[in-house]
Amino acid sequence: MAKHRAPRYVRTKKALAGVPVAAGATVVGLGVLSSPASAATTHDWTGAAQSAVAVAPATPAVAPLPVVAPEPVATPLPPIAPAPTAAAEITNSAGAVQPRAQAAADAVVAAVPGAAGITIGGTRASAADPHGHPSGLALDYMVGTDAALGDAIVAHHLAHWDELGVEYVIWQQRILTSPTGVWKAMADRGSPTANHMDHPHVNYRA
Numbered sequence: 001m002a003k004h005r006a007p008r009y010v011r012t013k014k015a016l017a018g019v020p021v022a023a024g025a026t027v028v029g030l031g032v033l034s035s036p037a038s039a040a041t042t043h044d045w046t047g048a049a050q051s052a053v054a055v056a057p058a059t060p061a062v063a064p065l066p067v068v069a070p071e072p073v074a075t076p077l078p079p080i081a082p083a084p085t086a087a088a089e090i091t092n093s094a095g096a097v098q099p100r101a102q103a104a105a106d107a108v109v110a111a112v113p114g115a116a117g118i119t120i121g122g123t124r125a126s127a128a129d130p131h132g133h134p135s136g137l138a139l140d141y142m143v144g145t146d147a148a149l150g151d152a153i154v155a156h157h158l159a160h161w162d163e164l165g166v167e168y169v170i171w172q173q174r175i176l177t178s179p180t181g182v183w184k185a186m187a188d189r190g191s192p193t194a195n196h197m198d199h200p201h202v203n204y205r206a
Contacts, residue, residue: 088116090139094123098136100204104157104164105139112156114149118142121199132203137167142199147172154200170201 088105090097097105101122109116121140124133132138143150154171157164161179169176173195174183189195 088120090120090122092122092124094125094134095136097122097139098204098206100165100206101137101139104166104202104204107160107164108141108153108156112149112152114146115141115153118144118149132201135206137204137206138201139204140199140201144198150198150200157200157202165205167203167205169203170196172197 088102088109090102090105096102105120119142121142122133122138123136126133129138133140141150141153143153150171154169157166157169158176158179160166166179167177170186173186173188175186176183186195192198
């Protein structure tokens, strides 16, 4: 007669009976639960799985700082050289002119375009006007036929009358004794130079 064999699941259960099981754990073998009551019980393993995984905190991405180019260093400008002071060349035949006359001629040459290239007459002997050229306080600005240059020299004296120490101006047979005065006609002396047609004559105060 054939021997009766226990069901497979019974042997499996007996085989597993010797395996140590942690307290509270459910033993499952070949799809057969050890307790029918535990079949209706389900367990959510999500939390356990999540707790078992260590999640490193995310490091926020840091945007790189913009690269700022250094500002160019301004190159210092070279010092401005002082404007040269023009020294008027005065033709004298009776000694040097007075400092006031020399300073006035220097100012005219420096300020009036074209005046630096003309002849400036200074001292000379004269019996008719001892307070003029013989005194060293009179100058003749010889402009020749350049009447426009003569007008510019006269205009400069009018604009700086007190500064230059002007006493009177003679130009084109007329005389002016004040910057706010009126030009007065003079007598004919017989020649363009004697009538001051080719040069302004300026007398300066002592």
